[in-house]
Amino acid sequence: MxxxxxxxxxxxxxxxxxxxxxxxxxxxxxxxxxxxxxxxxxxxxxxxxxxxxxxxxxxxxxxxxxxxxxxxxxxxxxxxxxxAPLAIVGREKPGDFDWPAMPGKVISMKGSNGASVGLFVKLLLRENGVNPRDVRFVQDLDGKMLSDLFVGGMGDYLVIDYPSAVTLEAGGGGHVVQELSITGGNxxxxxxxxxxxxxxxxxxxxxxxxxxxxxxxxxxxxxxxxxxxxxxxxxxxxxxxxxxxxxxxxxxxxxxxxxxxxxxxxxxxxxxxxxxxxxxxxxxxxxxxxxxxxxxxxxxx
Known part of the structure; x- marks a missing residue:
């Protein structure tokens, strides 16, 4: 063996x-x-x-x-x-989410375990006609801290792994507005x-x-x-x-x-x-x- x-x-x-x-x-x-x-x-x-x-x-x-x-x-x-096994958690209902409305919004996503999350979200923004430079990002903190801060009111969106996003939603911490493992493509x-x-x-x-x-x-x-x-x-x-x-x-x-x-x-x-x-x-x-x-x-x- x-x-x-x-x-x-x-x-x-x-x-x-x-x-x-x-x-x-x-x-x-x-x-x-x-x-x-x-x-x-x-x-x-x-x-x-x-x-x-x-x-x-x-x-x-x-x-x-x-x-x-x-x-x-x-x-x-x-x-x-x-x-990508990710999801976007927002404060609106999923049906109200709109990619073209992202300019000026604040998106929190962890950057402590590599670049994939940020690269993918920015790719999706471009594919949906949004210049990532028109969006504000918080990427310098870890996932748990960002989740706690989002629940506490920081930012408009949180990008985390899909299991954690669904768990957060079940606890009343926000709404899963984009299931990227479903909508994000290959x-x-x-x-x-x-x-x-x-x-x-x-x-x-x-x-x-x-x-x-x-x-x-x-x-x-x-x-x-x-x-x-x-x-x-x-x-x-x-x-x-x-x-x-x-x-x-x-x-x-x-x-x-x-x-x-x-x-x-x-x-x-x-x-x-x-x-x-x-x-x-x-x-x-x-x-x-x-x-x-x-x-x-x-x-x-």
Missing amino acids: QDFHVSATGHSLNYLPEYVAVWQGFFEEEGLNVTASVPSPWDLVLSDIGSGKAQAALGGIWVPSMFHGRGKRYVPFAQVAAR VPWSVYYTDGQSDDAGLDTNTRFARALGRGMDWIMANDAEGYRDFLARTFPKFNPDFLARLANIYRAKGMWTTPRIDPDAYARWQTGIHDGHLTTTPIAYDALIDARPTAAFAAR
């Missing part, structure tokens, strides 16, 4: 296919003993893959994009989440990447990993989440199992989990957002960044 450790930037419901593939023995059937950890601060994932402590990092594709051509070569080879939100291009042995390992991950996705798509509430409760003890099952079924229905292959069109869209966020000098061509070999079998699906 070959050890395969994932150093992840979080422990999230949108990573569910990995957890299911461990639980159901799909990785084991590929000869892999997959384990995971979440270092703090999150950017230690880069040290973990650089030192060999981990075989892959799990997080945003903006990191490999940002380092491309700048002394480091981080290579994404598989995707676990194809949508982007390669969470990907696995290595430090450098894989050699033949690494390619074989990553291919087996991607194949088992794909089986985890297929299993989720074939099974209503109500049937494995106990597993969800064990995996995410912070949240109510009924709530987790409902959210997992929403993710199933709305395309969070497709295949481990990074979709070229979704990738190109996200590259526009990453470039517009000034992390790259130009959008990076798919083949220049992605190692598509481990997921080649999924290309025809």
